[in-house]
Amino acid sequence: MEPVLLFILIGVVIVGGIIGLGVNLLRGGSRTNTLEREAPTVGAPTRPGLPADDLDREPPGEAVTSPPETTATTAPEPEVVEPEPAPPAEPEAPAFEKPESARGRLQRLRARLARSNSALGKGLLALLSRGGLDEEAWEEVEDTLIASDLGVEATTELVDSLRRRVSVEGATDEATVRGWLKEELLALVQPGLDRRIASSRVGDRPAVILVVGVNGTGKTTTVGKLARVLVAEDRDVLLGAADTFRAAAADQLATWGDRVGVPTVRSDRDGADPAAVAFDAVKAGIEEEVDVVIIDTAGRLHNKVGLMDELGKVKRVIEKQSEIDEVLLVLDATTGQNGLQQAKVFSEAVNVTGIVLSKLDGTAKGGIVVAVQRQLGVPVKLVGLGEGPDDLAPFDPEAFVDAIVD
Ligand SMILES: Nc1nc2c(ncn2[C@@H]2O[C@H](COP(=O)(O)OP(=O)(O)OP(=O)(O)O)[C@@H](O)[C@H]2O)c(=O)[nH]1
Known part of the structure; x- marks a missing residue:
């Protein structure tokens, strides 16, 4: 009996041990599973290529809270925005050209x-x-x-x-x-003639310069170049595009002005009344207290009488607000005696005070300077010596004669 009991007892002990071991094994396995499940939640952000450091800075509160802070300080946001409109203005300033001084x-x-x-x-x-x-x-x-x-x-x-x-x-x-x-x-x-250009304020109004001449002589170009000469002399200039006959003339003039920061008064409409544009330009010049207003006029109309009538009207209408201090007649030096004929016609319609002899670079006939002065009794004040923006020179008799004889 006793050995049987002993075997049974041993069997029970063995089975009990096996069960205990199994339970333990089962417990350990379930703990490992938990860790494995937890790991992905933490580890998910640690995907390759994203350094832990970045993770630390990015998602936590700081980054999230910073927007509200900005919003908080966005109360004075207009101040933050304010400097922004300034930069567009700045780049424009250097965009203006600095014209070369006309001296010499x-x-x-x-x-x-x-x-x-x-x-x-x-x-x-x-x-x-x-x-x-x-x-x-x-x-x-x-x-x-x-x-x-x-x-x-x-x-x-x-x-x-x-x-x-x-x-x-x-x-x-x-x-x-x-x-x-x-x-x-x-x-x-005649070196003694007064060749200065009226370009300083007269009392409480700007000087007014009217530029006349037949088409193609270089009026618009001359107005543009003259604006540059005056800007180089620190004058505040305003242009008036009263050549409303040629559609592109106002654009051409405005482009000249834009290059040196000079405003142009013009009409939106082709064929507008040139006298009205001239009037508006002088008005704007008075209101804006500029030093000088330069008015470009048409050089071509249906006929000569029409052109002269129109010029007379432009002159009268300007004079309702201001005297005209200077009437510059642009003559193309290459047209020689023909130019002298034109000069006569213009001087009958308006009181020409100075001649601009354009395209002197394109002619062997420098003697025209003398002829035109004698014929009109007014000085050559400026000469055009090329198509470049700074190719307009104040006429200097000594330098001119030196250039011819030396
Ligand atoms: N070589 C040379 N060309 C010049 C000179 N002045 C003007 N020109 C040229 O002459 C041409 C006519 O000039 P514009 O200023 O358009 O003439 P405009 O008198 O205003 O002509 P309209 O508006 O039709 O009356 C342009 O090609 C100018 O570049 C100069 O001094 N020398």
Whole structure:
């Protein structure tokens, strides 16, 4: 009996041990599962490529709370926004060009007078300095001067005085003749004339400049270049686009103005009344207290009488508000005697106070300067020496004669 009991007891102990072990094993397994489930929730953000550091900074409160803070400080948000409109204004400022000073421009551009130089200066010098001038030689001198558009009267005067000097003083060496030629030419160019441009305020109003001339002479270009000359002299300028006959003229003028920060008064409508535009421009110039208003006008109408009538009207309408201080007539130097005819017609309609001789770079006829001054009795104030924005020079008689003779 006893051994049987003993076996049973041993069996019970073994089975009990096995069950206990099994239960323990089962408990340990369930704990591992829990860890494994928890891990993904924490580990999910630790996906490859996202450093833990970033995770720490990004999601937590700071990043989330910072927007509300900004919103809190967004009470003064307009202040934060305010500086923003400023930058667009700033880039525009440097966009304005800084025009070159007009002083000494004629010297700088003297090479452009080379064609006049060779026709007038070199030709004359070659003739005069060859010595023993006979009648035939003097006739050649005359022809050279007339070909340069100096005009018959001025040519006769010049040749007479040169002949006198040659016969009295006898010398015909080149240096002496050059000196005489300079003196005589300078006398013809009339260095004593007042060539200043009215461009400063007169009392409590701006100076008013009206620019006239036939189409294609370079009026609009001249107004644009003149605006630059005056901006370089620190003048506050306003432009008036009263050439309403040619559709593109106002755009062309506004473009010139925009480049140097000068406003243009214009009409939205093609063919608008030019006198009304001129009136508005002068009005704006008075209100804005600028130094000078420059008004571009049409150079072409259906006929000459129509054009002159219109110019007369523009003048009268401007004068309802302000005197006109300067009327600049633009003449194309390459048209020679034709230009002189135009000049006469214009000076009958408006009181021309100064001549702008455009395209002097494109002609061998520099003598036109003398002819036009004598014919109209008004000084050449500006000369155009190219199509570049700064190719308009105040006319300087000495520099002009030097460029021709030297
Ligand atoms: N070479 C040269 N060309 C010039 C000069 N001045 C003006 N021009 C040119 O002449 C042409 C006519 O100039 P505009 O200013 O349009 O002439 P405009 O008199 O206003 O003409 P309309 O508006 O039709 O009356 C343009 O191609 C200019 O570039 C100059 O001094 N030299």
